[in-house]
Amino acid sequence: MGEMSQRNEIKVALTRDLDLFDITMIGVGGMIGAGIFVLTGIAAGEAGPGLLLAFLLNGLITLFTAASYAELGSAFPGAGGGYPWVREGLSPYLGFLAGWMDWFAHSMACSLYSLGFGSFAARMFQMAQVSFFGLPEERMAVLLAVAAAALFTYINYRGASETGKIGNIVTIAKVLILAVLVAFGIRAIILRPDWTTEFVPFLPHGLHGILVAMGLTAIAFQGYEIIAQSGEEVVNPGRNIPRAMFSAIGAVVAIYLLVAFVLLGAVRTPDGTPSWQFLGLYEEQAVVKASDWLMPFGSVVLLIGGLMSTLSALNATIYSSSRVSFAMGRNRDLPGFFGRVHPVRHTPHWAIFLSGGLVILMAVLLPIRDVASSADIMFMLMFMMVNVTVIVLRRKRPDVSRPFKVPLLPLFPLLGVFSQLFLSVYLFNLSPIAWYATLTWIALGTVFYLTYAARAEAMPEPVRIIHEEIVAVTQYSILIPVADIHQARLLGILGSAVAKDRAGEVFALHVVRVPTQLGIRDGRFFLKQGKPILETVIEEARRYDVPVHTMIRLGRHPASAIIETARERATDLMILSWPGYTTHPDAAFGSVIDLVAKSPPCDLAVVRFRRRERPRRILVATAGGPHATLAIELAISQARQYREESGDTSTVTLFHVLREEADAAEEARICRRLEELARQYDYPLACKITRASSVVTGILQEAEDHNLVLVGASAERLFEQRLFGSIPEAVARECPKTVVMTKRYWPLKSRLSRLLEGVGRAG
Secondary structure, three states, X not given: OOOOOOOEEEEEEEOXXXXXXXXXXXXXXXXXXXXXXXXXXXXXXXXXXXXXXXXXXXXXXXHHHHHHHHHHXXXXXXXXXXXXXXXXXXXXXXXXXXXXXXXHHHHHHHHHHHHHHHHHHHHHHHHOOOOOXXXXXXXXXXXXXXXXXXXXXXXXXXXXXXXHHHHHHHHHHHHHHHHHHHHXXXXXXXXXXXXXXXXOOXXXXXXXXXXXXXXXXXXXXXXXXXXXXXXXXXXXHHHHHHHHHHHHHHHHHHHHHHHHHHHHHHOOOOOOOOHHHHHHHHHHHXXXXXXXHHOOOHHHHHHHHHXXXXXXXXXXXXXXXXXXXXXXXXXXXXOHHHHOOOOOOOOOHHHHHHHHHHHHHHHHHOOHHHHHHHHHHHHXXXXXXXXXXXXXXXXXXXXXXXXXXXXXXXXXXXHHHHHHHHHHHHHHHOOHHHHHHHHHHHHHHHHHHHXXXXXXXXXXXXXXXXXXXXXXXXXXXXXEEOXXXXXXXXXXXXXXXXXXXXXXXXXXXXXXXXXXXXXXXHHHHHHHHHHHHHHHHHHHHHHHOOOEEEEEEEEOOHHHHHHHHHHHHOOOEEEEEOOOOOOOOOOOOOHHHHHHHHOOOOEEEEEEOOOOOOOOEEEEEOOOOHHHHHHHHHHHHHHHHHHHHHOOOOXXXXXXXXXXXXXXXXXXXXXXXXXXXXOOOOOOEEEEEEEEOOHHHHHHHHHOOXXXXXXXXXXXXOOOOOOOOXXXXXXXXXXXXXXXXEEOOOHHHHHHHHHHHHHHHHO
């Protein structure tokens, strides 16, 4: 070993890959859930045309609490939401109570969404004249609700969930369906001269109706807090969290007002009764029923929109509910098994199953009106705590940077507290059962806290992994992402040999993919799995006496984590391993390699390892170009290290395949070009030309007499879609020897690709 310092640390880093558009769509998707489809009819029956005022006032009240979430979310982006904020700002008991109510509120919201799905699905089956054992529609709706809740509980246990792009598509689809409804509704209003009569009287039930409708539909404005809970995944959270939160609320309030306006103003009933009475009569089916009056195939389109919304919201709230109970389990506010993670699925399985059970229980026991009211009350009580917390933490933690601050503190948070307290109490007029359920849940939580949680100690955070190895500052850095010990050993050998030849360092990266059912930081509980993998790289680097750094990165998408690390480290060369097959039908090499190789942030080598042989004879297939020169450089590095280790000289051959019909002049020209290329290097290079029916056939035949094959990516156009070209890919798949495919970093193409990705995402 050399005399350089022997100290190294396995660093842990988070990957942030949600931009402003992504996080805004998460907020919009969370708010436009089942509420607008399920509760609009019920609320219209209570408030009449005053539903417009109820939506507007709810939007205003929502802004008060959203401002508190924006400040806390930008100041504590990794904290995860109301439960830990209240726990730190107020007291352990109130923090427990906030988490206890948050868990129940999300579970009740899940029950609402499952009942909404059941109602829409039962209606669709009835339209298709399909019956389940002769069950009436109401019973069929409950049965389908239980089935949906059980299905998505299992899906979340498996770790499958809609990705950011799919979630954005679902959200945009929901908005488009509502936009179509609004467009047809406005057309109907224009064609109806007396539409204003539907808004007189504006408040048929007076202020009482407005307040009941506000309390009932408050859950339709819940969802923006998911933005704050995702803060640890957001790029520039201090700037993007507040912007996304207020943008989402503004967009949703505008959509709700437009939908309510056209439903109230455009629907003309056969018997002349006011439209708001018609909507109230059909309750959760009102939006679907009214759409038949406004547009062709209206009920089918709105049923599809309702099914999409309820399923999307159900999926999101099940894992939100489980994440709250999981966090409480880690802090011992709930029994420890809530904080356990499945060893294979990497999901909080106990938290998911118990949350799913609570969802199903509430869906079976309570009617949809009481379920919605219970969720509203719980959310509003928790939001009150968050509003108080922002005031307390402003004084208690003045040292924390706050990119966004609630204006006129404490006025806005206090307005949020008093308005939510008033509305939640007023909901007793609509659903006494909801208040009884809420008080019973709080009483049970208090008893549980006093008998268990107050005396339990939080689970210890995972110990940060430290190793004493080599650290040095070098000019050339090689990044090797490793997923298992076998891969780490092979890449460690190859990367260390190149680093040794170039007086560089090896940077080993292990990415822990954290499922959406867990917070990004909860991926720390998997760190010990990466320790032996990185130690394998360290062991190989020791043999070559090269500096080595290691990092464990937590993220949702391994490819994004790898690319982000390469850019942060200003990596010169990245070496990836390809097993020779892919489980992704649309990917040439697998989802990770495909994304990295499409526009690599540095020089790239992808290796198809076969039986390991000492590199006595190295074949470099070349047709010229920058990708081929990278292959030559890596071949020479391997040859030099083999000579240093064994004392024997490794033969490096520059190899070119000619078409069988090529003439002697072309062969002479290629020969001169290979010889000129060989003279550019300070290592003796042999040159060879052969004729074959195809380039791939020629390379495969010649490879039989060699131990290692390197081939540069084919020449490509600026926006060529193939990753390395058809020839290198075919050689790597069919050759029985280890093959290294190389791709030289092209800064212009990389910048243009990133620019086009950004434009596509924004679009």
